[in-house]
Amino acid sequence: MSNTRKLLLPTPEEDAAIARGIASDPDTYELNTAEFKRLRQVGRPRLAHPKVAVTIRYDRDVIEAFKRSGPGWQTRMNAALRHALEAGCLRDRQAPQEPPHTKTA
Numbered sequence: 001m002s003n004t005r006k007l008l009l010p011t012p013e014e015d016a017a018i019a020r021g022i023a024s025d026p027d028t029y030e031l032n033t034a035e036f037k038r039l040r041q042v043g044r045p046r047l048a049h050p051k052v053a054v055t056i057r058y059d060r061d062v063i064e065a066f067k068r069s070g071p072g073w074q075t076r077m078n079a080a081l082r083h084a085l086e087a088g089c090l091r092d093r094q095a096p097q098e099p100p101h102t103k104t105a
Helices: 012-024 033-038 060-068 073-086
Strands: none
Touching: 060 073
16 A cells, blocks of 8 residues: 555536635635736745755664754754764765675684
8 A cells, every 4th residue: 555645636526616616705816827926935945055865774872862862863963974074084985895794603
């Protein structure tokens, strides 16, 4: 079973009933094209450098420690990673390196 939401559009009959309701309501009206163009976007302004959504795995104790610090833990985690980046703790790698292998007996 899919958890994705599906948009259910009104049937032509339902759409006509909605339009009749709007037309009969003295407190509302449909915007004409010129009025619609003058509307401005509401909500958060677009960021100059938007965040990127990723899926990543961290050790449980690391996530729990950040979560215990309260709301805003993801922002603090981003700040900690940025601090490591700016402190030079990370370096560019030309090619991926093989992880160390452990020998088993």
